[in-house]
Amino acid sequence: MNHTRWKLSRESAVVEGVAESEEASADRAEIRLAMAFAKAVYDRRQELGLRQSEVAERAGLTQAKISRIEGADTVPTLPLLRRLAQALDATLNIALTSDHEEVAFVGRRVA
Numbered sequence: 001m002n003h004t005r006w007k008l009s010r011e012s013a014v015v016e017g018v019a020e021s022e023e024a025s026a027d028r029a030e031i032r033l034a035m036a037f038a039k040a041v042y043d044r045r046q047e048l049g050l051r052q053s054e055v056a057e058r059a060g061l062t063q064a065k066i067s068r069i070e071g072a073d074t075v076p077t078l079p080l081l082r083r084l085a086q087a088l089d090a091t092l093n094i095a096l097t098s099d100h101e102e103v104a105f106v107g108r109r110v111a
Helices: 003-015 022-048 052-059 063-070 078-087
Strands: 090-096 101-107
Touching: 022 052, 022 063, 022 090, 022 101, 052 063, 052 078, 078 090
Parallel strands: none
Antiparallel strands: 090 101
16 A cells, blocks of 8 residues: 555544554554655655665665665665765754654755
């Protein structure tokens, strides 16, 4: 199920008053975070006009790994986050609360 259909299914369940277990809620939060990170990588790559293979080369990764990251199919490690931020010439900002995730690559300013 792609992320759009998953979101619609979840919203339908909420409208119908279906209770969600803590485990399901935690899983949903992890998925939201993975999707927010994937979107941030994709958006920054597009902003720079780079192909996945170019980002991969800059980060010392494979194009397939970048594809998995953008598809929210992998959990990045801290060293990987650093490599991606450097490859995307940006600072990575992550803000987490109990019900919201915000992930953004902010381009570095040239002085």
